[in-house]
Each structure stands twice: as structure tokens, then as C-alpha cells.
Amino acid sequence: MPFSLSDHPDLDVRAQAAVFETASLADVLVWTWEKFGVRAAIGTSFQGSGLVIIDQAVKLGLGFPVFTLDTGLLFPETYELKSRLERHFGIVIEAMHPEQTVEEQAGTYGPELWRSNPDTCCAMRKVLPLQKKLAGLDVWITGVRRNQSDGRATTQMLELYEFDKLRARHLLKLNPMATWSREAIWDHIKREGIPYNALHDRGYHSIGCWPCTKLAGSGEGERAGRWEGFDKTECGIHTFMGANI
């Protein structure tokens, strides 16, 4: 059944987001599990913050489903990490796939769509598969943090989120890492021995599809190196550019 805020008359999203500002990650996740159970799911591209959420949830025995967007264009190191994480945590990470393979997309739109029109490429390979997944959820748990970029600086801990503008569909977006720093995340990952993407040790900050991820300089922002050469900092899954293609 689609999510509707009217089914939760006791929930004031803004007030709850304010409460979460000073709550621990564990308390936020327990609240979410008790209220929504498996209707809340962790979406991860295996960046550091997502790994901390999964680690905390597993340690607390909270059985949130975990999913990722497999664009078919991820680094070999990312696919290898997915398998390592499944073994480490004893979980299955569901992979959401685009309708077209990379080859089929090239037949429809021309080769290397990420070079000619990365917005359409992201819509096909990320936004639409994610919309399909979110349609069956009440809560999307993300690893978005405020200090990742200017565009993410106003991220709230809990938001009512329109994930499908065409159909005016909403769900709750939980951003329990919003207030965390990069340093705190990596302290946690190293301390708890959580597997992470080997590309981080080679200087990559934010890791996405291989055609759109480049090495960033040490003084650059956390999302530097993504979509180099384009005025683009988001793939659309956190902004939803209206995937009406």
C-alpha cells in the first residue's frame, strides 16, 4: 500500500526531525524500526556513511532491508565490496537494475550517453529504478550528510519527500547521518573493522559509476571528481529532476 502521511496522525515530521538532531544514531534507527519495520529500507552506494548505518542496524538486530542501485557501470572494486559486505554483515543487499542494459541504452540513445547527456543517463540508470523501489516503502534511509556539499547543507534528519513528481508520490526520507563529519565516519569504520571500497585508499572521495568518477585533489570537496566537465553535482536521486523520459 502506498505511503500516506494521513495514516500516521501521531507523526509530526518537523517536530520529529528536531528531536533527531540531538538523538544518537542508534535511537533514531530503533524509533524507525519500531514504527515502520521492513517498510523502512537502507539505500546505499557503499559510501562511508551508509556503511555506518548498516553496521549500527545489524548490531542492534534491526532487520531493515538494504538495497543498492546497480547501474551496470560500477567499478569492479564496488561490486567486490558488495560481496564482502554481505559476508561481513550476514545480509543480502538487493541490487536494483535499470530496464535497459548499457548496450541496449546505447542502441536507444547512442553510445556513451553519460558523455552527451548525463542527466538522461542518470534518470535511466538511477532515478527510475529507485522510484520503482521507493514505491513499495514508507521510509528511505540514506547516508546524506550536510557537509558533503552546499546543496546538501539544509538536509533535515527526517523529511517528507516527493520521490515521484508525475504521480505526486511521497515517502519519508530519513537522513540519520546528516550531522556527522567525514572524520567521525571514518573513525567508526576503522574502529569497527567495516569493509570499505579499496578506491578510497587510492584517493577517491565519492565513488559512483566509473565513467563519471575521477580522482579528486586532496583540497577539493567531498563530491569533487563526480561528473567532471559538467555543471552537475547530483545524479538526481536526492533531488528528483522529474524523471519523465
Ligand code: SF4
Ligand atoms: S553517474 Fe554517469 S554513468 Fe552513472 S548513471 Fe549517471 S551519467 Fe550514467
